[in-house]
Amino acid sequence: MNRLLPTLAITVLTGGLLLSNPISAQFVPSAKKAAHVRILKGPELESATENLTIIRWTSDNPGGSPEHFGVVHYGTDPKNLSQTAKSHIRLNPTHSYTVFRVRMDNLKPRTRYYYTVDSMEPNGRSDGVTSPIKTFTTP
Amino acid sequence: MNRRKLIALSAVFVTAVAALLISSQTVLVSARNGGARGQNGDREEPPPPFYNPYPTGILPADLNSEIARVLREVDNIEFEALAQLRALPSPTLTNQPPILAHTGQRLNVLLGKVMNFDKNISPFKDRACGFCHMPYVGFSGPIPSVNLTMVAYPGSFQFRAGKRTAQRYTYSPSFPVLNYNETQAAFFGGNFWDSRATGYKLGSPDEEQAQGPPVDTQEHMLPDTACIAFRLQTAVYKPFFIEVWGDAIDTIKFPHNTEEICGTPGGASVFGTNTMPIKLSSADRSIANDVYDHWAQSIDQYETSPDVSAFSSKFDAFLHDPATNPLTADEMAGYNLFRGKANCNSCHLDGRSTAPTPATGTAPNGEDTGAAADTRPVFTCFGSANLGLPLNPRDAIYYQDKPDFFGFTANPFGFGFRDLGLGAFLRSGPGSWASPNDTWTQFAPTSDGQMQTSSARNVALVPPQCPTTEAPGPYFQKEFFHNGYIKSLKQLVHFYNTRDVFAFQFNVTSGHCPTGTTEKVDCWPMPEVPNNIDMTIGKLGLSDTEENQIVAFLQTLSDGFTRPYPDINTFTGMCTTCNPATDPNCSSSRQGNNFLIPTPSPLPPCASVICGVAPLPGPKPIP
Secondary structure (H helix, E strand, O other): OOOOOHHHHHHHHHHHHHOOOOHHHHHHOOOOEEEOOOOEEEEEEEEEEEOEEEEEEEEEEOOOEEEEEEEEEEEOOOOOOOEEEEEEEEEEOOOEEEEEEEEEEOOOOEEEEEEEEEEEEOOOOEEEOOOOEEEEEEO | OOOHHHHHHHHHHHHHHHOOOOOOOOOOOOOOHHOOOOOHHHOOOOOOOOOOOOOOOOOOHEEEEEEHHHHHHHHHHHHHHHHHHHOOOOEEEEOOOOEEOOOOOHHHHHHHHHHOOOOOOOOOOOOOOHHHEEHHHOOOOOOOHHHHHOOOEEEEOOOOOOOOOOHHHOHHOOOOOEEEEEOOOOOEEEEEOOOEOOOOOOOOHHHHHHOOHOOOOOOOOOOOOOHHHHHHOOOOHHHHHHHOOOOHHHHHOOOOOOHHHHOOOOOOHHOOOOOOOOOOOHHHHHHHHHHHHHHHHHHHHHHOOOOOOOOOOOHHHHHHHOOOOOOOOOHHHHHHHOOOOHHHHHHOOOOOOOOOOOOOOOOOOOOOOOOOOOOOOOOOOOOOEOOEEEEEEHHHHHHHOOOOOOOOOOOOOOOOOOOOOOHHHHOOOOOOOOOOOHHHHHHHHOOOOOEEEOOOOOOOOOOOOOOOOOOOOEEEEOEOOOOEEOOOOHHHHHHHHOOOOOOOOOOOOOOOOOOOOOOOOOOOOOOOOOEEEOOOOOOOOOOHHHHHHHHHHHHHOOOOOOOOOOOOOOOOOOOOOOOOOOOOOOOOOOOOOHOOOOOOOOOOOOOOOHHHOOOOOOOOOOO
């Protein structure tokens, strides 16, 4: 609360001057991309059921388009992660970190899978995340 | 449609009309029903029999009295609006280009208001825009029992009804013209849950939105847009319309059968595929089209005005002067969660800190790091997302699979209907409008299931006598999200928080949660549209208290704090109360659960005209 007050006061002072058009302020333009995106937590299995597996990790905020995708490259052979699953998220430009969660709903039961993760812009441009190879077995 | 076809169609139509016209007061009926009509000269005929394809319990028991109640309220507001119009000093027409100086803007706003609450703009003169959008609920659906059961509101010919919740329309004029952003590969703007009112023609989605309901077969149901000009010709407020828009409206010569045509609901089989059954000269048709544009423009001005989009909430007061108007501790905690841990403002932009700040920090902290941006945030990004809501088997649309008295069937697919939202619009699919841009069609598969991100403002707005949306109350029963599946704000936040925690391990549809679980509490049914599910939300890790704090914050977004909200006092119905001692569902978490019904099992597959149309939904087909 204390931290917030001065910033809010500035809002009131500058808001009217900076923004003649409040609508343009509502849309979030693409931001500068982070130079290097590190994983801060995970990747790990958030849930694994017969019907759905979710992989989750937290990284630095990659910046770029607020429309973003988490990507999991996976396969049953750790040397051949040829399959891909991706899920949409919206980046929060005010957050220093971003939680990515990816749904995988095409997996075979009782099978060991290997995977790495990355994130990307909607045009397919990778955020260049370096991820260890992880593994899990479906129920 | 080429000219030849049109002429052929209208020829068929004229014959049909000639054969069936009975009196100037009657409606046109299809050939099949025609024989049953009496020949009673110019006396008014009894209204056609109600359309009731619904199994027992789908229509709420108090529907008729509630419809009558809302119609009375609509009349009261119409009466008040007329008085406001008459009391307004006349503007002065001056300047080049001509301007209605001094009071012209207010005149246009009030003109929009009287049109918004005018029941005559429907075949049976019983539906105004306001019937489904009342001020005391932020211009959303005013009937608690409808919100609890059939979701969609009955239109002019009872009981045809639509398929989605009557969207709250405060701030809808803020949405820009629908556009596809190449860099972000996403759509922004438009009006309606599926963004189908694009604004491509009038430059304003909200204006084009207002041109939808009058001719929607499930709402006002007029069969021809020219019926608006026809009804306005005899409206008591016509002089005000002329003052703003000129007197061309009076020059339109309507054929003698116009009242019969406009008294017959759209979709009636007598009309075939003819969308312009009123035969007008091309000059008159142009004027009628202009009148239809002006109708939309004035209504948009009303919706834009502080009478509707007021920016008068507690949160606005707080933004303006936080020292004088502090939020309570819970509200403040909710606000910080909204833009921190719960991440709501990634989609419901709170106008703060939109200056992007790629992170250098090491730990998730959710702190506000950017510069403040917007003093009037509308709490949406104007984009769309598929939140993964379950199919709601109570929705009236599933039951309208038989023809009505007029030979019209709203949903021939029954439970084979699926609501693909933006994806259906991009394919010009059933239940939506034609897309005005073929280059967008390719994006349908990545848009399936997406609905427009609502402004979070006024989601909690209720009439003063029922001060909350949450049980045990006394509360006003609202419905939330496009299909009304969610019945309280607590449930709404709990859904965002736990969709992926309590879902999927069961893989059930609504009404089939396993014994020992409670739907909406620790069991979320599978999504109606499994494609493109947004993963920003679904497992937020909020505690019960934190959920409640977000609800408290949402309640600060209701207009009427800094000054009274116009027409907030027009509700004349009853609040809901319940007794937690005797009713296990008497809590905000379980409110409405008494009304859950089982989804048909097995659920019929998605109809091929919805899910089998190129570009096909993918990567997996929709079940």
